[in-house]
Amino acid sequence: MKNTIKVGINGLGRIGRQIFRLAIKDPQIDIIGVNELNPDIKNWAYTLNYDTIYGKLDTTVTTKENRLIVNGNRINTSHEEDIDKVDWGTWNVDIVIDCTGIQKNVINARKLLERNDAKKVIVTHSPDEVDFTMVMGVNDNKYNHKTDHLISSSICDATAIGPVTKLINDNFRIDSGYVTTLHPWLSYQNLMDGPSSSWAVAGEIFHHYALGRSAIGNMIPKPTSAMDAVFKVIPSLSSKSIGSLSYRTPTQIIGSADITYIVNSKVSKDNLIKLFKCYEENQSNPIIKMSNEPLVSLDYIGEDYSAIIDTRWLDVIGENLIKVVLWYDNEYGYSCKVMCQVKHIASFFNSI
Incomplete structure (x- = not known):
């Protein structure tokens, strides 16, 4: 058997x-x-x-x-x-x-x-009441099979932003920054204006009332847990130096992140491209992919990579300000990473 x-x-x-x-x-x-x-x-x-x-x-x-x-x-x-x-x-x-x-x-x-x-x-998702929060390509090597039994696979945004942020921080030390995510509508949103109902806690109403507005006709600005989830797996960074917000967009699939970081070390666009390309060529799981094609959001449906770096918008201003734009399939791509986590965790089972 x-x-x-x-x-x-x-x-x-x-x-x-x-x-x-x-x-x-x-x-x-x-x-x-x-x-x-x-x-x-x-x-x-x-x-x-x-x-x-x-x-x-x-x-x-x-x-x-x-x-x-x-x-x-x-x-x-x-x-x-x-x-x-x-x-x-x-x-x-x-x-x-x-x-x-x-x-x-x-x-x-x-x-x-x-x-x-x-x-x-x-x-x-990314609750606090777990033993370990795992993002592949960031801290999967820190998983302890003896003590970590209730495990968070984090969220789609952090799954994409985390590995790229770790690479930049490990090599150039992030001093401050701001991240804006664009996230497709979710099933708990309303087709027409209504209450901003919570999915996580039944019967509770979000105090972000704008999230109750029609999902199909609006771009809805809202706070985001994306960077809080990233900070859980990269604890040297925090909201004291990196801000964030999100737009819930009237689209059905594919997320994007617009990342701006100010780093301590001098950096050039060529440095960044070489760094990401080296990682892409040597990774053991599909985490980071680079693309320079003139694509739009729906072209990324079915991508199993955590993050696709759109090098058309990759830039460095001066020697310390980095701009990165990411795309990610917030359902299929994220679920692929959950499957990677299942296999990683099971690799410690005696029977597997």
Whole structure:
């Protein structure tokens, strides 16, 4: 019998479905069970098979006797509200990936770990109540398998910004800066003006009322957690010297970051290009990619790299001010990095 990483998915939203789609194609991973509040598993199959952004799945997910069927494999299902009420232990899951973004599930994940219902839990956002926050290409080498059991895979913005920021900081020492992100709409936003409802805490209203305005007709300026998530994995940097804001854009996919850093060491554009190119040629995972093509946002759909550096806009003013523009697939690209984390974490399992 082959040794595979046995994965459970909690929540079939945009990220949960992307992870499912990636996992069923990966010979190293078996999806053992899925927990999702939607009681209609035929609707689960439908949303897995057909996607407005990424198209039709190249295999077919069906259902039988309250299970999902993929390539002849039967996947357990449940409809529990709380992550710790799911039968992960009975299903013999190694790693649970919580894709709900709900704060209560972060807290309750401790209970299933204490019962040894899973070896590890990964949450696909950036809460504080975890043992370790991991960004591939930044601090994955600091993961401690003996002490880190509840792990954050951070957020899409930090997954893209973090590796580039680390390279610049390690080589030129960042003194100060400002980062602006452009992020596509998310499912909790409104088609028409309404309350700015929270996804993480049910029933709570964001005090950023502008986020309740129509997602399809507005660019909505808002605070961002992107750099706070970066600071968790690069603790030598902080909001005291680097500011940030975000625009929620009326687009369905692909994020971008406009980065300005002032560094302590003298730098040139050629220095930066050589630095990024050297990293690109020697990386073990698809983290950084460079592009000089005249592309627009939708051209980056399906990119598995954490960040694509658009060298058309790469610049250095004087000898210390750096400008970098990044693109990233905030769903597929981010989910690819979660899969990298699953494999990295599982590499420490005795059975894998």
